[in-house]
Amino acid sequence: MCKIAAKYATNTTKALDLGCATGRASFELAKTFDKVEGIDFSVRFIQVGSKLQEAGYVAFTCKEEGELSINKKVTLQDLGYEQLAEKVSFWQGDACNLKPDFTAYDLIMATNLIDRLYNPRLFLDTVDQRLNADGILMLTSPYTWQESSTKKEFWLGGYKDENGNAVRTIERLKDILHDKFELLHVEDLEFVIKETTRKYQHTVSQVSVWKKR
Amino acid sequence: MCKIAAKYATNTTKALDLGCATGRASFELAKTFDKVEGIDFSVRFIQVGSKLQEAGYVAFTCKEEGELSINKKVTLQDLGYEQLAEKVSFWQGDACNLKPDFTAYDLIMATNLIDRLYNPRLFLDTVDQRLNADGILMLTSPYTWQESSTKKEFWLGGYKDENGNAVRTIERLKDILHDKFELLHVEDLEFVIKETTRKYQHTVSQVSVWKKR
Numbered sequence: 001m002c003k004i005a006a007k008y009a010t011n012t013t014k015a016l017d018l019g020c021a022t023g024r025a026s027f028e029l030a031k032t033f034d035k036v037e038g039i040d041f042s043v044r045f046i047q048v049g050s051k052l053q054e055a056g057y058v059a060f061t062c063k064e065e066g067e068l069s070i071n072k073k074v075t076l077q078d079l080g081y082e083q084l085a086e087k088v089s090f091w092q093g094d095a096c097n098l099k100p101d102f103t104a105y106d107l108i109m110a111t112n113l114i115d116r117l118y119n120p121r122l123f124l125d126t127v128d129q130r131l132n133a134d135g136i137l138m139l140t141s142p143y144t145w146q147e148s149s150t151k152k153e154f155w156l157g158g159y160k161d162e163n164g165n166a167v168r169t170i171e172r173l174k175d176i177l178h179d180k181f182e183l184l185h186v187e188d189l190e191f192v193i194k195e196t197t198r199k200y201q202h203t204v205s206q207v208s209v210w211k212k213r
Numbered sequence: 214m215c216k217i218a219a220k221y222a223t224n225t226t227k228a229l230d231l232g233c234a235t236g237r238a239s240f241e242l243a244k245t246f247d248k249v250e251g252i253d254f255s256v257r258f259i260q261v262g263s264k265l266q267e268a269g270y271v272a273f274t275c276k277e278e279g280e281l282s283i284n285k286k287v288t289l290q291d292l293g294y295e296q297l298a299e300k301v302s303f304w305q306g307d308a309c310n311l312k313p314d315f316t317a318y319d320l321i322m323a324t325n326l327i328d329r330l331y332n333p334r335l336f337l338d339t340v341d342q343r344l345n346a347d348g349i350l351m352l353t354s355p356y357t358w359q360e361s362s363t364k365k366e367f368w369l370g371g372y373k374d375e376n377g378n379a380v381r382t383i384e385r386l387k388d389i390l391h392d393k394f395e396l397l398h399v400e401d402l403e404f405v406i407k408e409t410t411r412k413y414q415h416t417v418s419q420v421s422v423w424k425k426r
Binding site: 064065066067068142143144145146155157158159160166168169192196197198199200201202203204205206 | 277278279280281355356357358359368370371372373379381382405409410411412413414415416417418419
């Protein structure tokens with residue numbers, strides 16, 4: 001994912017990792033970008049990235065079977081991030097209502113984010129204002145729209161229109177972003193979340209790469 | 214999984230697929246066994262296998278994105294099961310309290326079952342009575358014990374004992390089955406459940422193969 005971002009970025013001064021979760025991708029982006037800001041709605045998530053950056057390590061547990069778990073620890077050194085830590089910072093924020101100082105990015109990467117926003121259209125209609133000239137917007141999502149995250153009237157796809165035709169998210173993204181962005185690239189990318197030592201969630205997200213006009 | 218069963222089975226007259234769900238493995242076992250009985254606690258599940266067997270097809274939908282889904286249909290012919298259907302039968306039943314006529318099996322295969330039983334010990338203590346001489350018991354499970362399925366006092370592993378030592382399921386299985394069974398083989402096997410066109414659950418179950426003494 002970060003390799004795709006690096007491939008399409010025109011300039012590499014500052015990147016935003018929006019919906020950064022525990023921040024692994026923010027560090028990876030720092031291999032390419034001089035400065036990376038990671039933002040997530042969840043304070044609990046960004047505390048993990050911050051801890052790794054500031055203390056140089058994070059300790060966590062991995063579920064084994066039943067209530068048994070294995071204690072694990074990972075350091076900046078293990079990950080090869082020692083030289084990158086000072087380039088990265090983590091912030092709590094709402095993608096639909098970001099503070100004005102989060103701006104002037106060469107890349108905004110929103111990973112598995114848009115189908116969890118309460119108003120994804122609001123995000124897409126204003127995101128160009130935070131990008132520099134030739135800035136890149138990279139969206140990654142499996143388009144699993146759900147009412148618990150997004151009221152149905154705000155879904156960008158995954159429903160039938162009044163004529164009974166299927167509305168797919170990628171087509172709506174093209175309509176919404178067309179005036180302000182050029183679509184450079186689309187591909188499927190697999191993500192794996194380890195739930196226990198024996199259970200894994202595999203998600204095939206669609207990546208779309210857009211360049212600000 | 215059914216290939217492992219076929220490899221270790223001494224006799225191939227009758228097999229039981231316990232926790233058969235929608236019955237795919239029951240048909241696969243019928244490639245090796247003259248007669249296969251599939252049993253599941255869920256009537257809704259066994260209706261799928263029964264429908265395929267009796268009507269020769271099942272229709273179902275696959276979630277795409279949001280509320281969109283794709284209609285699909287599969288036939289006995291598609292699956293190469295035309296000659297096997299008459300060997301298979303499906304029944305509703307409780308693995309911890311099976312009716313007496315479910316007996317005289319050369320193989321009992323319990324796939325992803327033991328960590329969902331309300332009393333797995335009761336099942337293991339009596340299962341040998343339903344096997345023929347030289348009969349094979351094949352257990353497959355990721356050992357994801359959970360209180361919603363099994364009260365904690367009935368877990369066969371996944372907890373710490375009074376001395377703080379981890380109790381792992383495979384070790385308890387060896388203790389419980391040792392008198393009546395010889396352990397022939399253990400291996401890890403990956404199962405994939407497709408949740409939507411873009412989401413998959415991968416589970417690495419442990420398979421253990423036991424021969425009745």
